[in-house]
Amino acid sequence: MHLVIISGAARPQPRSNTARIIAAFRQGYEEKGNSAEVWYLSDRRQWQDAKTAFEKNEQILFALPLYVENIPGIMLEFLEQLQPKTIPGTHIAFLLQGGFPEASQSRCCEEYLETLPAQLGCEYAGTLIKGDMFGVSLMGEKTGAKMVAPFAEMGRYFAENGYFDKEKVSSFAAPEYMSDKQIRNFRRFGPVQKLFMNRIAKKLGCKERLDAKPYGTAL
Ligand SMILES: Cc1cc2nc3c(=O)[nH]c(=O)nc-3n(C[C@H](O)[C@H](O)[C@H](O)COP(=O)(O)O)c2cc1C
Numbered sequence: 608m609h610l611v612i613i614s615g616a617a618r619p620q621p622r623s624n625t626a627r628i629i630a631a632f633r634q635g636y637e638e639k640g641n642s643a644e645v646w647y648l649s650d651r652r653q654w655q656d657a658k659t660a661f662e663k664n665e666q667i668l669f670a671l672p673l674y675v676e677n678i679p680g681i682m683l684e685f686l687e688q689l690q691p692k693t694i695p696g697t698h699i700a701f702l703l704q705g706g707f708p709e710a711s712q713s714r715c716c717e718e719y720l721e722t723l724p725a726q727l728g729c730e731y732a733g734t735l736i737k738g739d740m741f742g743v744s745l746m747g748e749k750t751g752a753k754m755v756a757p758f759a760e761m762g763r764y765f766a767e768n769g770y771f772d773k774e775k776v777s778s779f780a781a782p783e784y785m786s787d788k789q790i791r792n793f794r795r796f797g798p799v800q801k802l803f804m805n806r807i808a809k810k811l812g813c814k815e816r817l818d819a820k821p822y823g824t825a826l
Contacts, residue, residue: 615682635762733771
């Protein structure tokens with residue numbers, strides 16, 4: 608079976624967590640003789656090929672990061688340009704990953720994604736959800752590889768089934784909500800995390816503190 612994977616991430620491929628997750632998923636998917644092609648919407652030069660691939664193929668997977676509880680703007684723009692299919696038989700699945708650990712963060716976006724395939728004349732083939740992916744590209748090669756490794760197993764699963772079953776997805780996506788103990792630990796390590804996040808922000812070119820309030824004095 609041939610799968611068209613379209614990355615809806617805005618971050619360019621070499622720095623995108625979605626890209627690394629796709630690579631692991633694809634490896635598992637292709638293990639048993641299946642094939643896949645990947646298009647990155649962060650590169651506008653790939654949009655036409657991605658559109659053609661969508662039109663000509665029947666198995667589509669959109670992989671995307673959660674951006675402010677929903678889908679990235681560039682992916683929305685791309686979807687708006689697609690012509691709904693008139694011949695039935697195309698299935699669209701989604702791989703949705705985010706920074707917060709709780710799967711519940713992604714449920715609103717999942718509900719939205721469920722509505723999209725029908726609008727494009729296609730059938731819905733499920734949404735794979737995973738949180739806690741913020742550090743994939745920031746934690747170094749070895750840790751990043753360990754974080755995305757479980758997606759290879761899901762690639763194998765998708766190759767066998769052709770859809771993401773809701774129950775299977777929920778166990779992969781766990782925790783739905785963090786436990787009280789996890790929240791207490793989170794709070795305990797809050798100051799250390801703040802320091803860590805400030806360091807990452809600096810590395811990414813941020814010149815202000817993360818808790819800066821530039822408009823605070825105007826109130
Ligand atoms: C503008 C922006 C908004 C984000 N909003 C959310 C969010 O609402 N919930 C969440 O869990 N993660 C959020 N994240 C974290 C990303 O989903 C996460 O880091 C993801 O792995 C980034 O993938 P990428 O490197 O392919 O862009 C956000 C990140 C950015 C840059």
